[in-house]
Amino acid sequence: MPRLSFSRRQFVHTLAATGGAVVTGAFAACTRDTSGHSHAMPTEPNLARGAVARTPLRFPPTVGPTGLELTAAPGTTTIIPGKSTSAWMYNTQFPAPTIVALSGGRVTATFRNRLPQTSIIHWHGILADPANDGHPRQVVSSGEQRPYDFTIDQRAALNWYHPHPHMMTGEQVYRGLAGAFIVRDAIDTGLPGNALGLPVGAYEIPLIIRDVSLDSGGNFQFSNKSSGFWGNTPLVNGTFNPYFSVNRGVYRLRLLNGCNARVLRLALTNGATFTLVGNDGGLLDKTYVLSEITAAPGERFDILVDFGGLTAGATVMLRDLDAKWDILRGTGEPGTVALLSGTLSSITPLSAPVRDRRFTFDGMTRINGKLYEIDAVEFTVPFGDTERWTFVTNGNGPHPVHVHGAAFQVQTRIGGRGRVFDWERGWKDTVLVNDGETVEVLVRFSAHRGLYIMHCHQLAHEDAGMMANFEVV
Ligand SMILES: [Cu+2]
Numbered sequence: 001m002p003r004l005s006f007s008r009r010q011f012v013h014t015l016a017a018t019g020g021a022v023v024t025g026a027f028a029a030c031t032r033d034t035s036g037h038s039h040a041m042p043t044e045p046n047l048a049r050g051a052v053a054r055t056p057l058r059f060p061p062t063v064g065p066t067g068l069e070l071t072a073a074p075g076t077t078t079i080i081p082g083k084s085t086s087a088w089m090y091n092t093q094f095p096a097p098t099i100v101a102l103s104g105g106r107v108t109a110t111f112r113n114r115l116p117q118t119s120i121i122h123w124h125g126i127l128a129d130p131a132n133d134g135h136p137r138q139v140v141s142s143g144e145q146r147p148y149d150f151t152i153d154q155r156a157a158l159n160w161y162h163p164h165p166h167m168m169t170g171e172q173v174y175r176g177l178a179g180a181f182i183v184r185d186a187i188d189t190g191l192p193g194n195a196l197g198l199p200v201g202a203y204e205i206p207l208i209i210r211d212v213s214l215d216s217g218g219n220f221q222f223s224n225k226s227s228g229f230w231g232n233t234p235l236v237n238g239t240f241n242p243y244f245s246v247n248r249g250v251y252r253l254r255l256l257n258g259c260n261a262r263v264l265r266l267a268l269t270n271g272a273t274f275t276l277v278g279n280d281g282g283l284l285d286k287t288y289v290l291s292e293i294t295a296a297p298g299e300r301f302d303i304l305v306d307f308g309g310l311t312a313g314a315t316v317m318l319r320d321l322d323a324k325w326d327i328l329r330g331t332g333e334p335g336t337v338a339l340l341s342g343t344l345s346s347i348t349p350l351s352a353p354v355r356d357r358r359f360t361f362d363g364m365t366r367i368n369g370k371l372y373e374i375d376a377v378e379f380t381v382p383f384g385d386t387e388r389w390t391f392v393t394n395g396n397g398p399h400p401v402h403v404h405g406a407a408f409q410v411q412t413r414i415g416g417r418g419r420v421f422d423w424e425r426g427w428k429d430t431v432l433v434n435d436g437e438t439v440e441v442l443v444r445f446s447a448h449r450g451l452y453i454m455h456c457h458q459l460a461h462e463d464a465g466m467m468a469n470f471e472v473v
Helices: 169-174 459-464
Strands: 023-029 068-078 084-090 098-102 106-113 121-124 145-151 157-163 179-184 204-212 233-236 250-257 264-268 274-279 282-290 293-295 300-306 315-320 325-331 355-362 379-381 386-394 399-403 408-414 430-433 438-444 450-456 467-472
Touching (some): 157 169, 157 300, 169 459, 179 250, 250 293, 282 300, 355 399, 386 399, 430 438, 450 459
Parallel strands (some): 023 325, 068 106, 098 179, 204 250
Antiparallel strands (some): 023 315, 068 084, 106 145, 157 179, 250 300, 264 315, 274 282, 315 325, 386 438, 399 450, 408 438, 450 467
């Protein structure tokens, strides 16, 4: 089974938090010694005078997809060094274990709920059948458990899993219940010698970026008001002020915005470009060279960053330009992986929609004027039909719109930012709709029939009712 391994070389990336500003992290070039081997660094190297001391970037353990036991329970973890933080975690891990599965393979899992409230796991981005999608109707009571058994029939991609109980998703995700779910396939194998030459092993780094507010004791502060929760500190893979030393090679960074509400505008502090290769639905048609990406909650981005230009000991930060957070710092030495460019995969465009639907995201709580009704079915979608769905805001954006049960292709954005960005090409399951924007997507439900939901992935909006059931028939 493919595994993420960081044993080949030691890399330390730093993700730093500065008050009020979000810096996602830093990458620094390791000094190359005469033997040609880099050394593990127990503490952050090359710390500039006055710089914030950083913690080695944490990597959640990886697990396979069968016989999974996922227990959600309160526990303690360490976020700020020396302080114990009460969290809600799957299998005591913050973030949750990274599930790695093969396309075409089966997932079998038992979810045990040891939280003091109901919960359910949703596999965000996985086209699970309705019985396994983690609909809010399927919640598991405290002390109870539920089996999952489904087959993964989709392309390789970075997905994730998190709770989806009605009205409580925001708090449960915030308190620590979220993890990455990586799907591999015959092209994106995650193994050395893969056809595209994608960086693997220690050069493939999942980065779950989220914000948090911690009190002086190190515990989470949280407010569930429907305007949304914005933390004052970024965490990457649950790491406070992280760093990660990189070799001067090409890295594949697999980014997930796991924030409750915050939209991130990610860039490298040296102004360098990077190469976008994939997003929510896996590899794009070709590579795109970019200097920044706007990442809304729930969205994933797969980028290649070439640290080959870094001089030894030099530092680069992954930064949120909006919050001015330096999220991750890195440093490096010469690497051997070449930066790829050109064709990546074949993506058949959806076209000729047979039906239009329009969804207004109203205020902080409603879709098309309606609060979520868990027992209602708002509309039915014929299986296999291509439809045009138009998302419109009526204030209180940003609204990251997420659809379960199918991936879609973004067609147009009118108003606001006024265009579709390269990072929104290919297959998406979440698209950012800012106030003043109308976004059209084409979607076709061809995986499973049955009950699914669409909703705003600003979790406070979702919890307050900005969600709708529909049925594929
Ligand atoms: Cu919203």
